[in-house]
Amino acid sequence: MKKIGIALMGLGTVGGGTYRILTANKDYIRKVQGVDLEIMHILERDMTKVEALGVDPAIVSTDVANIVNNKDIKIVAEFFGGIEPARSFLIAVLKAGKSVVTANKELVAKHWSDLEAAAKEGGAGLYFEASCMGGVPVIRTLTEGMQGNHVQSIMGIFNGTTNYILTKMADEGLEYADVLKEAQRLGYAEANPSADVDGFDSMYKLSILSSLCFHKRVPIDKIYREGISKISKQDIEFGKQFGFTLKLLAIGKLVDGKIEARVHPAFVPDEHPLAGVKGSFNACFIVGDNVGDIMLYGRGAGDLPTGSAIVSDIVYCAKQTEHRYCPFDNSAAGVRDEDFAANFESEYYVRMTVADKSGVLAKIAGVFAKYGVSINSLQQTAEDGKASLLFMIHKTGENNLNQAIAEINSLNEVVAVDAVIRVM
Amino acid sequence: MKKIGIALMGLGTVGGGTYRILTANKDYIRKVQGVDLEIMHILERDMTKVEALGVDPAIVSTDVANIVNNKDIKIVAEFFGGIEPARSFLIAVLKAGKSVVTANKELVAKHWSDLEAAAKEGGAGLYFEASCMGGVPVIRTLTEGMQGNHVQSIMGIFNGTTNYILTKMADEGLEYADVLKEAQRLGYAEANPSADVDGFDSMYKLSILSSLCFHKRVPIDKIYREGISKISKQDIEFGKQFGFTLKLLAIGKLVDGKIEARVHPAFVPDEHPLAGVKGSFNACFIVGDNVGDIMLYGRGAGDLPTGSAIVSDIVYCAKQTEHRYCPFDNSAAGVRDEDFAANFESEYYVRMTVADKSGVLAKIAGVFAKYGVSINSLQQTAEDGKASLLFMIHKTGENNLNQAIAEINSLNEVVAVDAVIRVM
Numbered sequence: 001m002k003k004i005g006i007a008l009m010g011l012g013t014v015g016g017g018t019y020r021i022l023t024a025n026k027d028y029i030r031k032v033q034g035v036d037l038e039i040m041h042i043l044e045r046d047m048t049k050v051e052a053l054g055v056d057p058a059i060v061s062t063d064v065a066n067i068v069n070n071k072d073i074k075i076v077a078e079f080f081g082g083i084e085p086a087r088s089f090l091i092a093v094l095k096a097g098k099s100v101v102t103a104n105k106e107l108v109a110k111h112w113s114d115l116e117a118a119a120k121e122g123g124a125g126l127y128f129e130a131s132c133m134g135g136v137p138v139i140r141t142l143t144e145g146m147q148g149n150h151v152q153s154i155m156g157i158f159n160g161t162t163n164y165i166l167t168k169m170a171d172e173g174l175e176y177a178d179v180l181k182e183a184q185r186l187g188y189a190e191a192n193p194s195a196d197v198d199g200f201d202s203m204y205k206l207s208i209l210s211s212l213c214f215h216k217r218v219p220i221d222k223i224y225r226e227g228i229s230k231i232s233k234q235d236i237e238f239g240k241q242f243g244f245t246l247k248l249l250a251i252g253k254l255v256d257g258k259i260e261a262r263v264h265p266a267f268v269p270d271e272h273p274l275a276g277v278k279g280s281f282n283a284c285f286i287v288g289d290n291v292g293d294i295m296l297y298g299r300g301a302g303d304l305p306t307g308s309a310i311v312s313d314i315v316y317c318a319k320q321t322e323h324r325y326c327p328f329d330n331s332a333a334g335v336r337d338e339d340f341a342a343n344f345e346s347e348y349y350v351r352m353t354v355a356d357k358s359g360v361l362a363k364i365a366g367v368f369a370k371y372g373v374s375i376n377s378l379q380q381t382a383e384d385g386k387a388s389l390l391f392m393i394h395k396t397g398e399n400n401l402n403q404a405i406a407e408i409n410s411l412n413e414v415v416a417v418d419a420v421i422r423v424m
Numbered sequence: 425m426k427k428i429g430i431a432l433m434g435l436g437t438v439g440g441g442t443y444r445i446l447t448a449n450k451d452y453i454r455k456v457q458g459v460d461l462e463i464m465h466i467l468e469r470d471m472t473k474v475e476a477l478g479v480d481p482a483i484v485s486t487d488v489a490n491i492v493n494n495k496d497i498k499i500v501a502e503f504f505g506g507i508e509p510a511r512s513f514l515i516a517v518l519k520a521g522k523s524v525v526t527a528n529k530e531l532v533a534k535h536w537s538d539l540e541a542a543a544k545e546g547g548a549g550l551y552f553e554a555s556c557m558g559g560v561p562v563i564r565t566l567t568e569g570m571q572g573n574h575v576q577s578i579m580g581i582f583n584g585t586t587n588y589i590l591t592k593m594a595d596e597g598l599e600y601a602d603v604l605k606e607a608q609r610l611g612y613a614e615a616n617p618s619a620d621v622d623g624f625d626s627m628y629k630l631s632i633l634s635s636l637c638f639h640k641r642v643p644i645d646k647i648y649r650e651g652i653s654k655i656s657k658q659d660i661e662f663g664k665q666f667g668f669t670l671k672l673l674a675i676g677k678l679v680d681g682k683i684e685a686r687v688h689p690a691f692v693p694d695e696h697p698l699a700g701v702k703g704s705f706n707a708c709f710i711v712g713d714n715v716g717d718i719m720l721y722g723r724g725a726g727d728l729p730t731g732s733a734i735v736s737d738i739v740y741c742a743k744q745t746e747h748r749y750c751p752f753d754n755s756a757a758g759v760r761d762e763d764f765a766a767n768f769e770s771e772y773y774v775r776m777t778v779a780d781k782s783g784v785l786a787k788i789a790g791v792f793a794k795y796g797v798s799i800n801s802l803q804q805t806a807e808d809g810k811a812s813l814l815f816m817i818h819k820t821g822e823n824n825l826n827q828a829i830a831e832i833n834s835l836n837e838v839v840a841v842d843a844v845i846r847v848m
Contacts, residue, residue, distance in 0.1 A: 021572045032639055032751045033571055129569070135715030137569025145561025147457055147555070148445045148735030215456055273721060276700050290445050291559030291732040295721035297697060308715040309595060311572030321745045406458045411698050 004069050004318045005072040005105040006068070008079065009051040011062075014130070015079035017303030018310045019053050030333065033317040040312075041066050043089075061339050063144070064089045068096045075291040075317055077310050078102040086113055087282040094126065095117035099323065101313040103130035103306050103392050109204035114212075125323030127316065130309035132205040133158065133282045136298035137312065140285070149288030151213035155424070157207040160280035160300045161189050161196040162228050162248040163336065165390040166265075167211035167278045169238050171246065176229060184419055188280065197341055198227035200251040210252030211342060217330045224262035232264055235351060235419045238390060242349075245275040245369045249424065258341040267349055267423045274322050274424075286400035347376070347391035347423040348401060354409065356387040360413045366388070367411070372396070386415060392423075425454065428742045429464040429496040431522075432503065433513060435473040438527055438554070439503035441727030442734045443477050448733070459742040461760075464488050466584070467513075485640050488513045492520045499741055501734050504524040511535055517541035517549065523747065527554035527730050533628035533644055536756035549747035551740065556629045556732035557582060557706045560722035561736065564634045564724030565710070573712030575637035575792050579848070582629040584704035585613050585620040586652050586672040590689075591702045595662050595670065600653060604750075612704065622651035623687040626674040637710070641754045642676065646764050648686035655689055659775060659843045660766075662814060663691045663694045667730035669699040672847060682836040683766040691773055691847045721818045771800070771847035772817040772825060776832065777839040782810040788813070791835070795828040796820070810839060817845075 006022065008015050022037055042060045043235075044050055050060050064085075067073055078100060080086040086107050090100050102108065106129045108115070119126040131330050133156075138198045141180045142151070157163050161183065168179045181198070183189035195201050203225050210218040236246050243265035252261045268275040273295050277283040282300030287293055299305040317323075319351050328334060343403050353358050361380075368375060376393040379390045393401065401420070409417050430446065432439050446453075446461060466484045468474055470833035474484050490495055500517045501731075502524060504510040510531050515526050519542050526532065532552045543550040550594075553563045557580070567576070581587050585607065592603045604621070607613035619625050627649045632641040632745050652672050660670050676685045692699040695739070697719050701707040706724030711717055723729040752758060778784050785804075792799060798818040803813045817825065825844070833841050 017714075025572055025574075028574065029571065034748075034751065073567075076841065135570075135712070135716055137565050140564060140569045141561050144597060145564045145736050146559075147453065147739040148449055148732050150449075152450065255827065273700065278698065288559070288732065290728040290735075291721045292559055292726075293721075295719075297719035297721070299716045302716075304714040305716055308572050308712065310712075312569050315571040316568060320746075323744075324458075327458065330514055395503075 001034060001036050002318065003038065004074050005038040005070065005212050006037050006314060007041040007067045007073045007076045008039060009043045009076060010079035011042060011044040011046070011055070012079055013303045015304045016049065017052055017294070017307030018077060018079070019055065021304065023309045029315060033315050033319070035231035035315060037314060037318065041070060041098065042349065043067070054217060063318070064092060067336070068092050068156065069096070073098055073193070075099045075314055076100060077314060080104070083107060083110065085401050087114070090115060094124045095122045097124050099125035099128070099317045101127045101310055101317060102148045103128070105131040105201065105208060109207040111244060116325055116330060120325060123323070125136065125317050125320060127313035128208065128305050129313045131322040132209055133298065134302060135305035136284070136296050136301040137307035137309070138209065138281065138284050138296050138299070139212065141294070141296060142209070146288050146291060149290045151253070152289060153371070154209055154213050154284065154286050155342070155414060156206070156209070156284040157274060157277050157282055158202045158245055158248045158250050158300060159196050159248060160282060161193070163277065164188055164280045166228060166231070166248065168248055169231070169233055170240070173233055173237070175229050175233050176231055190375070197229050199225045199248065202263045206250035206252055206261055206263055210259065211330065213252060213255060214259055216259065216339055217326070217327045217328065217334045218261050219335055221310040221376060222261055222335070226264035232419065235349070235421060236379055238351065239349065242267070243270045244268060244391065244423065245270055247274060254371045255341055255344070259339055260344045262342040263345065265421055267421055269424065272424065314334060340360060343397050344398045345395050345397050347395050347418070349421045349423060350391040350393060350405070350417065351391065351419040352417045354386050354389055354391050355413045355415070356382045360387070363411060363413065366406055367407045371400040373404045425458060425460050426742065427460045427462065428498050430461050430496045430738060431465040431491040431500045432463060433500060434503035434555070435468040435477060435479070436503055437547070438498060438730045438734065440473065440477055440505070441731030442501060443479065445728065445731045446734045449722060453739060457739050457743070459739060461738060461742065465494060467491070470726070488540065492516050498584055499523045499525060499671045499738055501738060502528060502838055504528070507531055507534065510540050511538070514539060514541040518548045521546040521547045523549035523551065523741045525551045525554070525734055525741060527552070527734060527847055529555040529625065529632060530547070533631040538752060540749055544749060547747070549741050549744060551737035552632065553737045554730050556633055557708060557720065557722065558724040558726060559729035559732035560706065560724070561733070562633065562708050562719050562720050563636065565718070565720060566633070568746065570715060571716045576711045576713060577675070577792060578633055578637050578708060578710050579698065580630070580633070580674045580708040581671050581698060581701050581827060582626045582674050583620050583672060584706060584709070585617070587706070588700065588704045589621070590652060590655070590670055594664070597661070599657050600655055603795045607764035608643065621653050623649045623672065623841070626672060628686045630674035630676055630685055630687055633643065635754065637676060638678060638683055640683065640763055641752065641758045642683060642685050646685055646759070648688065650688035653691050656843065657774070659845060662775065663773065666691070666816065667694045668847065669694055670710070670845070671698060679765055679768070679832060683763055684765040684768045685766065686746050689845055692847055693848065696848065705708055710771045744838055767821050767823045769819050769821050773818050774815040774817060774829070774841065775843040775845070776813050776841045777825055778811050778813055779837040779839070780806045780809050781837070784811070785813070786830055787835060790827050791831045795824040797828045798825055822837045
């Protein structure tokens, strides 16, 4: 039986989960998968973690040379997160011919081509199923389950923290700041929540997945990004009345042969399968030209779910006789501006507060018309000399809408444009 | 580049879809997948199908020897359906060293071990992603995406026809017979609908998938099977009041180390993701010990969706340097009675019509109590001297419930037990 030496870089949440899965399932994986995985070295400086997991301290160090120089180690799983030292360490092990398995979406999104160049140089493999949607095999679905399709679009709820916050706001009628505070207290959100709530995490995942969908590198600077911190419970409530659920969506699609990639809050029609994805669950809705609509759903984070994807990649990697590389140029040189849409179209929900006097609506409607923005419906409520206007806007170009909104915002009669939310 | 000769057996719905995908995407598959697939022979007797697809008649015949004896043909995709001649033809090509890709769930469910023995003999591969859930890569998810998990349960809506019928009954308040008639008129159901409505199709798929989940052969004679033909719109309506949606579920699960496998109508709580799977869509809810809950959703049938899975298997197969076989004994010898549960537990919905007089309920309750069946709730309505009783039963063993129902049915005061439906 093929005996494969494994190294783990880091024993944090997912590293620890991976350690537990690999040790508990060693015999099971031997029997069912026909590979004998042996953890030969672990990089970790926190010995309390080492002890808590019952790891033999003799295989623990902080020196990557102990991995690079061990010829029996064939696969290295990385759990440091962030860019450095993960990047340098992984490039070193890849060049030494050891395959890499990682959940590090930021690293892959930003340095995929460097890692892959090192992998090619070393004849090693680079696997990152765990970087997107935790234990849900979305990358395997794209690469091993949809080969006969041109993917037309991918739409995902890729961040559990923001989906937990939005679900709680919707179900319990709470404001963003209050839910965030509670999520932080419970450990569902980081002390600095920006990576989640500002959409960076979703953006990294969309960069990776949309590149695989469209066979072109979709770098993060080509992705429009907007977070959820400005969402109010009021807008979630209004959305419900229109039959919409608010989600932080990551969207990649081909429109007239150009790639559109964006992360932003969006109203999802209640009857769409993504609307029913609640709490910290993730989901991904993919449209292929032959298979039609597919959805994958599951836990996008956590020690064991993400560890499950890491172990899947380790077993998958261990069975390969030859590693495959990107079938497209994933370096900066492969990114051509003309492959990306400069503008994109959506329907919109727009809420604004204006002075409650005659002529205001006519002025606003005039500005929309000036930019070719067509109003689908309007709902008006007045109170204390102010009126709240709620527009549903027909499909329109982003640029036109933004110009209209800027001009409306500058009108004396307009107190504020409170919310501009895209409809899926 | 690896050049791979392909043969197709049959140009029906899925065979035709596969032909179209392979020809339209030949260059795309070369470029992205690095394999050059060439259709070298097709078995088809209906020349109108050959002409309609624009196939060169020179590569069409009805003689399997034209495939067996062509050493350039490496992969054979089968679309005959049913057992013979598919079985004999596939065994012949497998023994000749040609890998087989098939959507034929009945054949795989019944003759998997024969096919695999022939595959081993010929050093060929056997792939059947397309046999379950059409274009949704559920087999790849189990075999290549969950290797670090012990699967605990799989629950699926695997048959689009019955899900279409049940959705229509629920949404439009129609009776089974009327919806079936319309479905037949529209071509969504066969003239002889038994394979779908009696649960055979779901049973074949459950046999294949639960075998892969539990690494033990789950033959069809170990699967309890009950169809949807006795479902009335009344029960669907009552279910709604309790917050349930009725689905034909295929369930495989491990209970105390024993496999429970069953196909039957079941009430699914509305908040469960499977409840929202409407119309002809399929879905599969899998629980792994590490990954937790996963759901896959998509079109389970149709020329292009199923063709997509066939092409996925062809590409997957073409890239293998060595074919893998079942890690468990999938022959009849591998089936041990003690691996399967003899009884299983469910909550139940029971509706009956009884004489509307005093003492009847006490008698019925007495029978339930005699068999240890515990009543969760009861709803009674009376009309024309008859009463309708609607029981929700706490979790109980199937055997006990059946004995109680038989005895209740034999009571003079009981007109009929109208419905006994499990709750998921």
